[in-house]
Amino acid sequence: MLSTPLSIIAQPLPQPDLLFVVVENAKGRRMQGTFAEQAPTKHLYQRGGVRHWSVSVRFTLSAAHPYGPERPGDNVYWTRSGTPLRAGLRTHRQFTFIDCWCTDVVMEVVRGEERMLIDLPHDPAERWAVLRLMSERSTAHATPEVFVFRPGRFTYAELANDPACDRLEARLAKEHDADEGRPHRDA
Secondary structure: HHHHHHHHHOOOOOOOOOEEEEEEOOOEEEEOOEOOOOOOHHHHHHHHHEEEEEEEEEEEEEOOOOOOOOOOOOOOEEEEEEEEEEEOOEEEEEEEEEOOOOEEEEEEEEOOOOEEEEEOOOOOHHHHHHHHHHHHHHHOOOOOOOEEOOOEEEHHHHHHHHHHHHHHHHHHHHHHHHHHHHHOOOO
């Protein structure tokens, strides 16, 4: 009986998810082109000359990974579908990365032949620093970081601390919060 409360207390607290939206420019224009959720769709669009973009995550399973069939040390690739995030008249795709037993996590945003790589923080202190920014900006609902698409490799913290997107993130948070309070036609 005594061991149950202690084991519950001894568990690490779950960290909030990392949230982000990718936009075309600092004005917040949503990504142009058709979103491709799966690899076969990407190849079909590519062969057909359809302008498209996609998001995936790549990581290595850590030694603590308890599930199978993958094993610690395996490299894993998941495509991400994102969820709609309505803010005013615009609807963006919000992407989430939840904690997992993984290391070397990289989000990959691909638009045609261009690639934007985003290294996610693994260090708890670095992760909490970027989560603090998100929680300070958010009101009733968690709102994502906004990243302007550009080819290259960046850290999540570097993009989250980009002052060019501060006003856009604040506007998105305000519009999203207002939209969450309104009834939706599809609800």
